[in-house]
Amino acid sequence: MEVFYKSTRGDGTLITSSQAILKGLADDGGLFVPNYIPKLEISFEKLSLMSYQEVAFEVLHMMLTDFTDQELKQCIDSAYDSKFDCPEIAPVRKVGNAYMMELFHGATIAFKDMALSILPHLLTTAAKKNQITEDIVILTATSGDTGKAALAGFADVPHTRIIVFYPKGGVSHIQELQMITQKGSNTFVAGVHGNFDDAQTGVKKMFNDEALKKELKENGFLFSSANSINIGRLVPQIAYYVWAYSRLVKEQAINAGEEINFVVPTGNFGNILAGYYAKQMGLPVRKLICASNDNKVLFDFFQNGKYDRKRDFILTSSPSMDILISSNLERLIYQITGEKEDECRKLMSELSEKGEYTITEEEQKQLSIFEGGFATEAENAACIRDTFDKTGYVTDTHTGVANCVYQKYVAETNDQTPTVIVSTASPYKFSRSVMNAIRGTESDPDDFVVIKELEDLSGVAIPSAVKEIMDAQIMHDHVCEIDQMEHTVKQYLGL
Ligand SMILES: *Cc1c(COP(=O)(O)O)cnc(C)c1O
Numbered sequence: 001m002e003v004f005y006k007s008t009r010g011d012g013t014l015i016t017s018s019q020a021i022l023k024g025l026a027d028d029g030g031l032f033v034p035n036y037i038p039k040l041e042i043s044f045e046k047l048s049l050m051s052y053q054e055v056a057f058e059v060l061h062m063m064l065t066d067f068t069d070q071e072l073k074q075c076i077d078s079a080y081d082s083k084f085d086c087p088e089i090a091p092v093r094k095v096g097n098a099y100m101m102e103l104f105h106g107a108t109i110a111f112k113d114m115a116l117s118i119l120p121h122l123l124t125t126a127a128k129k130n131q132i133t134e135d136i137v138i139l140t141a142t143s144g145d146t147g148k149a150a151l152a153g154f155a156d157v158p159h160t161r162i163i164v165f166y167p168k169g170g171v172s173h174i175q176e177l178q179m180i181t182q183k184g185s186n187t188f189v190a191g192v193h194g195n196f197d198d199a200q201t202g203v204k205k206m207f208n209d210e211a212l213k214k215e216l217k218e219n220g221f222l223f224s225s226a227n228s229i230n231i232g233r234l235v236p237q238i239a240y241y242v243w244a245y246s247r248l249v250k251e252q253a254i255n256a257g258e259e260i261n262f263v264v265p266t267g268n269f270g271n272i273l274a275g276y277y278a279k280q281m282g283l284p285v286r287k288l289i290c291a292s293n294d295n296k297v298l299f300d301f302f303q304n305g306k307y308d309r310k311r312d313f314i315l316t317s318s319p320s321m322d323i324l325i326s327s328n329l330e331r332l333i334y335q336i337t338g339e340k341e342d343e344c345r346k347l348m349s350e351l352s353e354k355g356e357y358t359i360t361e362e363e364q365k366q367l368s369i370f371e372g373g374f375a376t377e378a379e380n381a382a383c384i385r386d387t388f389d390k391t392g393y394v395t396d397t398h399t400g401v402a403n404c405v406y407q408k409y410v411a412e413t414n415d416q417t418p419t420v421i422v423s424t425a426s427p428y429k430f431s432r433s434v435m436n437a438i439r440g441t442e443s444d445p446d447d448f449v450v451i452k453e454l455e456d457l458s459g460v461a462i463p464s465a466v467k468e469i470m471d472a473q474i475m476h477d478h479v480c481e482i483d484q485m486e487h488t489v490k491q492y493l494g495l
Contacts, residue, residue: 018126044256079118107152115233116153155184181472189476237274291405302372373405381437
């Protein structure tokens with residue numbers, strides 16, 4: 001049966017999956033959600049014999065039903081290839097009392113590669129299917145990580161261009177190096193004299209500039225974004241939950257059908273929402289444990305049903321989780337209101353106007369699969385150190401939050417259900433914080449010295465993604481003023 005997509009704030013109008021991928025966000029400001037969630041049609045025994053690509057296909061073809069099998073296989077094979085540094089794509093390892101699913105073997109050694117490596121292919125295929133002949137121009141402002149992951153995903157993908165603006169001086173030295181050494185004949189990176197908000201505002205202005213859009217169209221280009229709320233990013237993330245389960249079956253750590261838990265270090269709620277969809281597709285999941293850092297809006301929400309963003313924004317050593325508005329939560333809210341667009345719209349406008357909303361007790365009851373937890377900076381550092389001392393395994397700071405929350409959960413509940421911790425970044429991505437945690441003292445000021453120390457300590461070779469930037473050639477040195485962003489885009493596109 002075909003799956004269609006509709007907006008969480010709309011009138012129930014249905015569009016195809018390829019149209020939803022092309023649109024990204026609905027015109028009414030809502031997010032696209034599937035009109036129903038199909039059950040997996042294949043046994044876990046069969047899945048346990050499959051490769052990552054094959055498991056991904058089993059998930060994607062259920063959810064993206066207007067793509068042909070051939071199209072999906074091509075997208076999957078172009079995404080999950082030698083850009084990943086191991087053939088399993090997402091290895092699952094036993095560490096202490098849990099399993100670590102490592103989602104950091106892609107081009108930028110963090111989990112966003114899982115979705116951003118396939119999105120460009122889904123997007124260009126969707127364009128073809130919908131008779132769009134223009135080349136797609138991805139325009140992004142970045143505070144560091146997403147820009148690089150998008151660059152790596154779109155590099156050399158035919159019929160696409162990618163333009164990334166970052167605040168000059170507002171990202172880390174390593175993040176800047178990662179971006180300005182990006183290869184690919186269709187990539188363009190520019191520093192902006194301004195902060196991230198300035199760059200973001202500049203990009204939004206271009207997206208809403210009708211005259212610019214017209215000029216682009218006349219020259220064969222169409223703007224699009226690689227935003228994390230695109231279902232073309234969300235659906236591929238369901239695949240690795242099914243994959244992790246199938247690996248535990250393969251290793252005979254569980255019997256097919258037995259329930260497991262997942263612990264997910266959470267920011268925008270995209271990753272864990274994919275786990276929730278996996279459960280609805282029939283994956284035997286007992287608990288989805290939502291791990292937060294000191295910005296524990298979600299922990300509080302799962303405690304008392306009140307989402308309250310009115311609090312100080314705390315900078316932590318797990319920056320990708322420093323978020324006070326988790327956009328993807330809207331999809332969960334929509335579902336627990338019984339798919340009532342009016343109710344969802346009301347709650348979301350309360351959030352933007354008053355900074356908070358509260359769900360009903362009835363709605364709260366439907367969240368019983370979720371368990372909220374949080375780890376403070378000190379708890380996280382202690383857990384990273386303790387895990388290394390006991391097992392020799394080094395986690396990054398985001399995975400550290402998840403691991404810490406899990407250890408607290410086990411101590412409180414004595415839940416012995418086999419558990420997978422979703423590991424979202426390589427420790428090499430956050431070498432300094434990781435080494436500080438393990439040592440208990442401040443590390444050498446030179447990042448590359450710290451990286452070498454981490455290699456000696458962990459015995460895990462420096463990933464090629466990091467090695468490459470140590471001596472890579474600078475490919476992009478363009479810097480512009482905020483009011484020159486549009487000019488820069490036009491110049492690059494030859495308009
Ligand atoms: C983006 C990110 C997260 C948060 O994922 P969400 O889908 O936004 O919840 C966690 N860890 C790392 C390393 C990330 O890059």
